[in-house]
Amino acid sequence: MAEDSAGLPSDYQFWMQKxxxxxxxxxxxxxxxxxxxxxxxxxxxxxxxxxxKEMDSNTIIERFPTICQLLAKSCWSxxxxxxxxxxxxxxxxxxxxxxxxxxxSRESKLNSWTRRLLSHIVSTFRFDIKEVDLFNQVLGxxxxxxxxxxxxxxxLSLVSELRENHLNGFNSxxxxxxxxxxSLSRIxxxxxxxPDFEPLVEALLTYHGHExxxxxxxxxxxxxxxxxxxxKISLPKSAILCLWLRHLxxxxxxxxxxxxxxxxxxxxxxxxxxCFMKDSLLPEAAACHxxxxxxxxxxxxxxxxxxxxxxxxxxCIQVFTRCFVEALEKENKQLKFxxxxxxxxxxxxxxxxxxxxxxxxxxxxxxxxxxHISEMLKEIVExxxxxxxxFESWFLFVHFGGWADMAEQLLMSEAEAEPPEALLWxxxxxxxxxxxxxxxxxxxxEVKTVLGRLSKLFRSPALSARDLQAAAGxxxxxxxxxxxxxxxxxxxLLHFLLxxxxxxxxxxxxxxxxxxxxxxxxxxxxxxxxxxxxWDHLCVEAHRSRKLARELLTELREQASPQQVNQ
Amino acid sequence: MDSLLEHLERFSEVLAVSRTTHVRxxxxxxxxxxxxxxxxxxxxxxxxxxxxxxxxxxERRLQNQWKQEGESAPALAPGLANFxxxxxxxxxxxxxxxANPALGDAAFHCLLQQLFPGPGVPDAEEEELQGxxxxxxxxxxxxxxxxxxxxxxxxxxxxxxxxxTQAELxxxxxxxxxxxxxxRPGRLLSRLWExxxxxxxxxxxAAALLLPPASPRLQEEELGVGSPRTPGxxxxxxxxWLLGKSDVVLAFCRNLPxxxxxxxxxxxxxxxxxxxxxxxNWSRQLRYDLPKGLWIGTEPQDVPWEELxxxxxxxxxAPPPLKDEVLTALKSYKAQDGDFExxxxxxxxxLLLALDSRV
Numbered sequence: 001m002a003e004d005s006a007g008l009p010s011d012y013q014f015w016m017q018k019x020x021x022x023x024x025x026x027x028x029x030x031x032x033x034x035x036x037x038x039x040x041x042x043x044x045x046x047x048x049x050x051x052x053k054e055m056d057s058n059t060i061i062e063r064f065p066t067i068c069q070l071l072a073k074s075c076w077s078x079x080x081x082x083x084x085x086x087x088x089x090x091x092x093x094x095x096x097x098x099x100x101x102x103x104x105s106r107e108s109k110l111n112s113w114t115r116r117l118l119s120h121i122v123s124t125f126r127f128d129i130k131e132v133d134l135f136n137q138v139l140g141x142x143x144x145x146x147x148x149x150x151x152x153x154x155x156l157s158l159v160s161e162l163r164e165n166h167l168n169g170f171n172s173x174x175x176x177x178x179x180x181x182x183s184l185s186r187i188x189x190x191x192x193x194x195p196d197f198e199p200l201v202e203a204l205l206t207y208h209g210h211e212x213x214x215x216x217x218x219x220x221x222x223x224x225x226x227x228x229x230x231x232k233i234s235l236p237k238s239a240i241l242c243l244w245l246r247h248l249x250x251x252x253x254x255x256x257x258x259x260x261x262x263x264x265x266x267x268x269x270x271x272x273x274x275c276f277m278k279d280s281l282l283p284e285a286a287a288c289h290x291x292x293x294x295x296x297x298x299x300x301x302x303x304x305x306x307x308x309x310x311x312x313x314x315x316c317i318q319v320f321t322r323c324f325v326e327a328l329e330k331e332n333k334q335l336k337f338x339x340x341x342x343x344x345x346x347x348x349x350x351x352x353x354x355x356x357x358x359x360x361x362x363x364x365x366x367x368x369x370x371x372h373i374s375e376m377l378k379e380i381v382e383x384x385x386x387x388x389x390x391f392e393s394w395f396l397f398v399h400f401g402g403w404a405d406m407a408e409q410l411l412m413s414e415a416e417a418e419p420p421e422a423l424l425w426x427x428x429x430x431x432x433x434x435x436x437x438x439x440x441x442x443x444x445x446e447v448k449t450v451l452g453r454l455s456k457l458f459r460s461p462a463l464s465a466r467d468l469q470a471a472a473g474x475x476x477x478x479x480x481x482x483x484x485x486x487x488x489x490x491x492x493l494l495h496f497l498l499x500x501x502x503x504x505x506x507x508x509x510x511x512x513x514x515x516x517x518x519x520x521x522x523x524x525x526x527x528x529x530x531x532x533x534x535w536d537h538l539c540v541e542a543h544r545s546r547k548l549a550r551e552l553l554t555e556l557r558e559q560a561s562p563q564q565v566n567q
Numbered sequence: 568m569d570s571l572l573e574h575l576e577r578f579s580e581v582l583a584v585s586r587t588t589h590v591r592x593x594x595x596x597x598x599x600x601x602x603x604x605x606x607x608x609x610x611x612x613x614x615x616x617x618x619x620x621x622x623x624x625x626e627r628r629l630q631n632q633w634k635q636e637g638e639s640a641p642a643l644a645p646g647l648a649n650f651x652x653x654x655x656x657x658x659x660x661x662x663x664x665x666a667n668p669a670l671g672d673a674a675f676h677c678l679l680q681q682l683f684p685g686p687g688v689p690d691a692e693e694e695e696l697q698g699x700x701x702x703x704x705x706x707x708x709x710x711x712x713x714x715x716x717x718x719x720x721x722x723x724x725x726x727x728x729x730x731x732t733q734a735e736l737x738x739x740x741x742x743x744x745x746x747x748x749x750x751r752p753g754r755l756l757s758r759l760w761e762x763x764x765x766x767x768x769x770x771x772x773a774a775a776l777l778l779p780p781a782s783p784r785l786q787e788e789e790l791g792v793g794s795p796r797t798p799g800x801x802x803x804x805x806x807x808w809l810l811g812k813s814d815v816v817l818a819f820c821r822n823l824p825x826x827x828x829x830x831x832x833x834x835x836x837x838x839x840x841x842x843x844x845x846x847x848n849w850s851r852q853l854r855y856d857l858p859k860g861l862w863i864g865t866e867p868q869d870v871p872w873e874e875l876x877x878x879x880x881x882x883x884x885a886p887p888p889l890k891d892e893v894l895t896a897l898k899s900y901k902a903q904d905g906d907f908e909x910x911x912x913x914x915x916x917x918l919l920l921a922l923d924s925r926v
Contacts, residue, residue: 053685078715082708088701091683100676111672115665118679122704123662129714131767135733138762139740139755141648144658144703150732151706154713157721157728184717191709194702 008051011044016066019073031079035189035219038083039226045074045089052096057110060097067097068113075121083190084232087121094118151196158184159203178215181207185220192223193232205239205246214246221247229257241285244292251292254280255299262316267557270533273319283323287331290341293324301395311526318401322537325355345388346396350376354400359538367420370407373397374422377429382437394433402534404430408488411451412495419451431484443485450489454496463502465509468493487523490514494527498545507548511556521560528553568621571611572628578604578656579629579646585660588669595677598664602681605657606692612653626650630747649743657696658703724770724827725777734774738801745804752804753811760815766822773823775805776831806835820845821870825881833885843896850875850918855911862914876921883922897922 018037022030052060060067074080074090081087094114102108123143129150136146161176185204191197201224209215224243227233235243244251258280262273277283286293300320303313343351353373361369377397381390397403407423407430421444428435428443435443453471457463472493481489497503497510515521528549535546581601584590593601615621629647647656661682664670670678688694714729721727725734737759744751759768780802809816820828820842832839849870853862862872882893897919904913910920 078708078712082705082712085701087704088697091701092685095679095683098676098679100673102672112668115668115675119666122700123666129710129729132729132733135763135767135771136736138759139736141736141740142652142659143707144655144662145648145652146732146736147703147706147710149735151710153732154710154718154728157726158713158717180717180719187712187716191705191712194705194709196706197709
C-alpha cells in the first residue's frame with residue numbers, strides 16, 4: 001500500500017472539497033454527483049482505513065487534522081451510509097480514533113465525539129422514523145425487532161404501486177408519477193446490493209411507464225449491472241433482459257467484463273469459457289431477444305477485426321454461438337423470432353444448415369451436409385451473391401466452428417484417395433477468406449498433395465517422425481506457404497496423429513518438431529482442447545484417440561506453464 | 568433445560584443493565600462475557616427454533632419476566648420481546664452498549680474490537696455479527712430514504728406501509744402478551760392510548776382491524792409454532808378492549824373517516840351497534856333552523872349535518888347485512904318520530920330523503 005498512501009494527501013483534499021459541496025445542499029445535482037462517486041469514495045475510505053489502522057489516534061490527528069470533519073461529513077449523507085460497504089469502513093476508521101485509556105481532556109473529548117458518531121451510524125440515528133419508533137418503544141419492541149419488517153413492507157408497497165401502473169393504464173390517479181419513479185431509481189443506486197431491495201430493483205427494471213423517453217436514472221442501470229457482474233445481487237433472467245434492452249451501455253459493459261475475465265486468465269479451456277459464458281447470461285438473453293444478439297455479435301465482429309482474427313476471440317464466438325443455439329432450442333420450441341431477425345444479412349437456407357447440430361445427423365450424412373454448406377458458401381463468395389462480401393460469409397461460418405473442424409477430421413480420418421473438392425474448398429476458404437480465387441485454388445492443391453501423402457502413410461504400421469515431416473513439408477522450389485495454409489496443414493497433421501494407428505507412437509516426437517515457437521505450441525494446445533471439447537459435445541467414442549489427446553494436452557500444458565494445474 | 572432457562576434470565580438482566588449507568592462498573596472481561604452469552608443464545612435460537620418444547624419453555628420464561636416487570640418497566644428497557652428476538656439478541660446488546668455513554672473507555676475499546684474486528688476476519692461468528700450490524704445500519708438508512716424520498720401515503724389505510732407495519736406489530740404484540748396473561752392485552756392497549764399521539768394510534772387500530780386475516784402458516788412462521796391461541800386473536804383482543812372503553816370508541820368513531828369506519832364495521836359486526844348508537848345520539852343533537860332550512864348543531868362539538876350524512880351514506884353503500892341494519896334503524900326512528908315525509912320535522916326523514924336522492 002506504500003504507493004497508494006503517497007497519493008493519499010491529494011486524494012484527501014479532493015474528497016474533503018467534494019464532501020463540503022455535498023453537505024451544503026441536497027439538490028438533485030449533488031445527489032447525482034454523490035451517486036457517481038460512490039464506488040471511488042468507498043475505495044478512498046478503504047485506503048484511509050489501511051493507513052489509519054497502523055497509527056494511534058494522536059498520530060492520526062497530527063497527520064490528518066481535519067479527519068473528524070471528513071468522517072462527520074461522510075456520515076451526514078444517507079447515500080454514503082447506504083452504499084455497499086461504506087458504513088462498515090467508516091466504522092473501522094472511527095474505531096482507529098478510539099483510545100483505550102485517554103490521558104488528558106483532549107483525548108477524552110475525542111473519544112466521546114467518536115463514540116457519538118459511531119453510535120449515530122449504527123444505533124441511535126438521526127434518520128429515524130419518529131412515529132414508528134415511539135410506537136414501538138411503548139409496545140416493547142427494539143429497533144432490531146421491527147426495522148427489517150418495516151423495510152420489507154415499504155418495499156412491497158412500492159413494488160405493488162409500480163406493478164399497478166401496468167394494470168391501470170391511463171387511470172392517472174393511481175399511477176405513480178414519472179418524477180416519483182425517477183426519484184425511486186435514484187434512491188436505489190446505493191442500495192442495489194441490499195438483499196431487501198431486490199424486489200424493488202426487479203420491479204423498476206421491468207417497469208414500463210407511458211412516457212416516450214426513459215424515466216429511470218442511467219446511474220441506476222449502471223449500478224445494477226455492476227452489482228450483477230460482481231455477483232452482489234441476484235435477479236431473475238427477465239429483469240436482466242430488461243436491463244440490457246433498456247440500457248445499451250450495460251450490455252456493452254457485460255461484454256467487456258467477459259473479455260477481461262477471459263483474457264486475464266492464463267489457462268483458458270473451452271470448457272472454462274463455456275462456464276463463464278453461461279454464467280454471464282449473455283447466450284440466454286441473446287436467444288430471447290434478437291436485438292441483444294445483434295449487439296453482442298457486432299461487438300464480436302469488431303473484436304475480431306481489431307485483433308486480426310485472434311484465436312481467442314474466435315473461440316469466444318464459437319462457444320457463445322454454441323450456448324446460444326442451445327438456449328434457442330430450449331426457449332423456442334416454435335421459434336418466437338424468425339431466424340432472419342438474428343441473421344438478417346445471411347442466406348436463410350445457409351443459416352438453417354449451419355444451425356443443425358451434427359449430433360442430430362447420422363455420421364454417414366456428415367459429408368453431405370458439409371458439401372451443401374460448401375456449395376452455398378462458394379456461390380455467395382465467388383458468384384458475388386446478394387449476401388454481403390466474403391468477410392460476412394466467413395464471419396457467419398466461423399460462428400459454427402464445429403463444421404470446419406469436422407471437415408478436417410473427416411478428410412484425415414477417412415484418408416480417401418480422392419478428397420472431395422467441396423471440402424477442400426471449404427477448408428481453404430475457412431483459413432483465408434480474403435484470398436483471391438487463384439490463391440484459394442493453390443491452397444486447395446497444396447492441401448490435396450499433403451493429404452495424398454499422409455493417406456499413404458495412414459495404414460503403415462511403423463512410422464517415423466521424419467516421414468511425417470516430409471509428407472507435410474512444402475514443395476521444393478515453390479513459393480513459401482502462406483501462414484494460414486501452414487496452420488491448416490499443421491492441424492491436418494495433428495488429426496493424423498490422433499487417428500492413424502501408427503500415429504500414437506510418434507505423436508510426441510512430431511509435436512516437438514512442429515512446435516518451434518511458443519505461438520505454435522499455444523496453437524497445438526488450443527487444437528487439442530478444442531478437439532476434446534467437440535468430441536464431448538458430439539459424444540464421439542474413439543477411446544484411443546481421446547486418451548492420447550488428453551494425455552498430450554496435460555503434458556503440453558505442464559510444459560507451457562509448469563506451476564498451474566490443469567482444471 | 569434448567570441451565571438454559573437460567574442463562575436466559577441472566578442474559579435478560581444483562582440486557583436490562585446494558586442501558587443503564589450501571590455499565591460504568593463493567594470491565595473489558597464483562598463485555599466479552601456478555602457478548603459470548605448473547606452469541607450462545609443466538610445459537611440456541613438457531614438450533615431449537617423448530618423444537619416446540621424448548622421454544623415454549625423459553626417463551627414462558629420471558630413472559631414471566633414481563634409479569635414481574637409490571638406496568639412501567641417495558642417502556643424503560645424492553646428486554647427480549649419474544650423467542651424470535653433471541654435470533655438477534657447479540658445485535659440488540661451491541662447496539663445498546665454502543666449507545667451508552669456510561670460505558671468506560673477501556674470496556675468500550677474492547678467492545679469495538681469484538682464487534683468490528685476489521686476486514687478478513689477468520690472467525691465466522693465475529694464476521695456474522697459485524698456484517699449484520701452493518702446491514703442493520705444500511706437497512707435503517709434505506710427505510711429513511713424511502714420514507715423521505717419515495718413515500719406517498721396510501722389512501723387505503725391498511726395498505727399504507729407505515730400504518731400496516733404498526734398494525735402488524737400491534738397485533739403480534741397483543742397476541743404475545745395475551746399468551747402470558749389474560750388481562751395484559753387490555754392493559755397494554757390502555758397504556759398505548761395514554762402515551763401515544765391519539766390520531767396516529769386510532770389509525771393504527773383501524774388498520775389493525777382491517778388487516779387481512781393472516782393464514783395459519785404465516786402466523787406459524789411469524790409468531791411461533793404451536794401458539795395456544797388461534798390466529799387472529801390479536802384482533803379479537805383489540806375490538807374487545809375498544810368496545811369496553813367509551814372514550815376511546817367515541818374518539819374512534821368521531822375522528823376516523825367514514826369509509827374506514829364502514830369497513831371496520833363490516834369486518835367486525837360487534838362494532839356496528841355501537842357506531843350506530845353514536846351516530847343516532849349525534850343526530851339527535853341537531854335542530855332544524857327554519858330560516859336557513861338546515862339542520863345545525865347547538866354546541867360547538869356537535870357533529871355537522873354533512874358529516875352525519877356522509878357517514879350514513881357510506882354505511883348504506885356497504886353490502887348487507889350492515890346496509891340493511893342501518894336502513895332498518897333509520898326507518899324505525901323515522902316511524903318513531905311520526906313517519907313524516909315532509910322535510911324539516913324529523914332528522915330521520917331528512918336523512919333518508921337525502922340518502923335516496925344521492926343513491
